[in-house]
Amino acid sequence: MNLSSRIVSAVAYSVCQDLAGAAEPRLGAPYNDVARFLDEQIGRMPVPQGWGVRALALAFDLSALVSHGARFHRLRHEARRERLAVWRESPVFFCRQYVRLHESLAAYRLYARLETSVLGRGS
Amino acid sequence: MTQRSQIAVIGSGPGGAVAACALAEAGRDVLLVEEGPRLALESCRPFSTEEMVQKYRHGGVSAALGSCPVAYVEGRVVGGGSEVNSALYHRAPVDRLEEWTRRFRVEALSEKDLAAQSEAIEADLTMAADSSRLHPAGMRLAQGAERLGLPCRQALRMAQAGDGRTAGQRQAMSKTYIPRALQAGCRLLEETRVLRLTWAAGRWVCRARRGGASLDIEAEKVFLACGAIQTPHLLRRSGLGGHAGASLALHPTVKLVAEFADEVNGPDLGVAAQQVKPVGMRYGFGCSLSSPSNLALALLDHPEALTRVAADWRRMAVYYAMVPGTGCGEIRSLPACRDPLVRYRASADDLGGLGEGLRRLAELLFAAGAKRVYPSAGGLGPWSSAAEAGGAAALTSSDARLITIHLMGSCPMGEDRGLCVADSFGKVHGSDGLWLADASLLCGPVGVNPQGTVMALSRRNALRALGKL
Numbered sequence: 001m002n003l004s005s006r007i008v009s010a011v012a013y014s015v016c017q018d019l020a021g022a023a024e025p026r027l028g029a030p031y032n033d034v035a036r037f038l039d040e041q042i043g044r045m046p047v048p049q050g051w052g053v054r055a056l057a058l059a060f061d062l063s064a065l066v067s068h069g070a071r072f073h074r075l076r077h078e079a080r081r082e083r084l085a086v087w088r089e090s091p092v093f094f095c096r097q098y099v100r101l102h103e104s105l106a107a108y109r110l111y112a113r114l115e116t117s118v119l120g121r122g123s
Numbered sequence: 124m125t126q127r128s129q130i131a132v133i134g135s136g137p138g139g140a141v142a143a144c145a146l147a148e149a150g151r152d153v154l155l156v157e158e159g160p161r162l163a164l165e166s167c168r169p170f171s172t173e174e175m176v177q178k179y180r181h182g183g184v185s186a187a188l189g190s191c192p193v194a195y196v197e198g199r200v201v202g203g204g205s206e207v208n209s210a211l212y213h214r215a216p217v218d219r220l221e222e223w224t225r226r227f228r229v230e231a232l233s234e235k236d237l238a239a240q241s242e243a244i245e246a247d248l249t250m251a252a253d254s255s256r257l258h259p260a261g262m263r264l265a266q267g268a269e270r271l272g273l274p275c276r277q278a279l280r281m282a283q284a285g286d287g288r289t290a291g292q293r294q295a296m297s298k299t300y301i302p303r304a305l306q307a308g309c310r311l312l313e314e315t316r317v318l319r320l321t322w323a324a325g326r327w328v329c330r331a332r333r334g335g336a337s338l339d340i341e342a343e344k345v346f347l348a349c350g351a352i353q354t355p356h357l358l359r360r361s362g363l364g365g366h367a368g369a370s371l372a373l374h375p376t377v378k379l380v381a382e383f384a385d386e387v388n389g390p391d392l393g394v395a396a397q398q399v400k401p402v403g404m405r406y407g408f409g410c411s412l413s414s415p416s417n418l419a420l421a422l423l424d425h426p427e428a429l430t431r432v433a434a435d436w437r438r439m440a441v442y443y444a445m446v447p448g449t450g451c452g453e454i455r456s457l458p459a460c461r462d463p464l465v466r467y468r469a470s471a472d473d474l475g476g477l478g479e480g481l482r483r484l485a486e487l488l489f490a491a492g493a494k495r496v497y498p499s500a501g502g503l504g505p506w507s508s509a510a511e512a513g514g515a516a517a518l519t520s521s522d523a524r525l526i527t528i529h530l531m532g533s534c535p536m537g538e539d540r541g542l543c544v545a546d547s548f549g550k551v552h553g554s555d556g557l558w559l560a561d562a563s564l565l566c567g568p569v570g571v572n573p574q575g576t577v578m579a580l581s582r583r584n585a586l587r588a589l590g591k592l
Contacts (some may be wrong), residue, residue: 043186044184112172
């Protein structure tokens with residue numbers, strides 16, 4: 001797995017744990033399916049935007065060095081949540097949009113699991 | 124490698140398929156070129172993540188950038204957008220046609236001029252007026268409208284008759300005009316991306332890529348039907364079309380989720396066709412897809428409700444408020460980038476109309492029995508009553524989660540060369556044998572689903588090119 005995919009996977013796991021809530025086994029970990037979907041969808045984005053998202057991913061990963069002494073994808077869940085919250089509420093438009101993009105894709109893919117279970121078919 | 128034909132139609136969505144069919148049935152040698160794959164309509168479940176990956180450009184992840192980004196989708200498959208949309212059909216509103224005629228000096232664009240084309244399209248496709256009249260979320264919209272005295276209509280759908288709750292099979296282009304065109308001798312070249320057009324020795328040469336190899340397509344005439352984003356991008360890369368891409372229009376849309384005490388949702392219900400357009404107002408309302416994944420997406424700003432989707436999704440439904448945008452967008456082709464940069468600046472009128480529309484839609488849904496309403500906007504809601512919704516703050520560019528599925532107007536038609544890329548019948552100004560046949564031709568936001576207007580114009584323009592009009 002390359003660095004970009006590792007960052008996406010780390011973001012996906014943290015976001016999914018918050019999105020899933022409690023007591024719904026169909027939305028529980030592992031989130032490899034969601035992480036893979038996010039990584040592939042970001043890879044499909046239009047070139048100028050896709051480049052921007054990859055650059056932001058690197059900045060997001062490195063920004064944790066200042067606050068936590070380690071890159072985002074190496075942090076534990078609670079520290080990751082803190083970093084995501086900082087970017088979600090950031091005054092910088094691109095930081096907010098970065099988190100929003102991942103949350104949107106993760107929510108969409110995660111809750112598609114319910115459709116699989118309801119319909120008994122691939123999502 | 125070179126392919127030759129009398130006419131090349133690039134793009135196989137509603138505009139391209141209708142044009143290819145009309146041209147092929149008139150006996151012309153037509154090559155229909157599509158960037159996406161040829162897939163059966165049934166290759167995946169409608170509106171699923173699989174469909175996003177298989178049939179949408181960029182997997183459905185595209186946005187017009189700006190201070191308030193607008194997420195949008197484009198079909199990328201044989202049949203284009205008709206393979207992935209909910210097949211709702213409207214004729215162009217008369218006031219729009221009159222405005223375009225006046226402002227852009229478009230000839231032969233009256234309701235009467237287009238009626239013959241619309242009637243032909245409607246005869247070719249099965250139009251089911253009541254295919255989802257019993258859709259529970261749609262019925263709630265209709266009930267609320269009735270209680271508030273607002274007009275609610277059931278949009279036509281290009282679909283076979285359904286069972287009342289759900290629509291029948293979509294009459295997508297892959298089921299209708301494309302087979303007809305092929306039957307008439309048209310050839311189909313799928314998974315072929317046209318990169319550039321050049322005019323050489325009295326013919327158009329379309330430089331393309333197919334399966335990793337270069338391909339030249341030579342044709343006397345070319346119809347571009349790649350959609351409101353890709354058509355101007357191709358023109359600009361080819362140094363054609365003057366100010367192509369400088370006037371992108373769209374219908375900014377905001378969603379909300381209404382939660383009811385009883386069930387309004389179920390598996391595979393699709394999109395209800397009920398729509399509300401308050402008289403004299405810019406905004407209109409309708410029903411959106413309400414699968415758990417779409418509910419989750421619309422509830423991102425309301426984490427408490429989001430985490431209840433698994434348990435309560437059958438009591439939740441997604442609705443939308445939409446305005447014909449007065450903002451303006453543009454499509455730019457950047458050096459060394461295969462994809463264009465798309466920007467849109469939502470106007471204060473757009474945000475004001477959408478904010479008012481959201482509040483009014485919430486009022487309607489409370490009148491229909493909603494217990495709680497969750498607008499898809501940061502810092503707004505949830506609302507527990509119409510009064511609470513009515514007193515809500517205005518929608519701002521940083522709060523609004525704008526989306527659109529209707530893109531148009533990037534290469535407007537008309538005789539005013541200062542404004543228009545193509546003439547009144549879609550022929551690119553200053554070109555020889557280059558025509559446009561998609562939503563880029565519209566002169567602005569049409570205010571309703573543009574598919575019916577695009578097909579009517581495409582048929583009209585193809586007949587004109589054939590000398591039959």
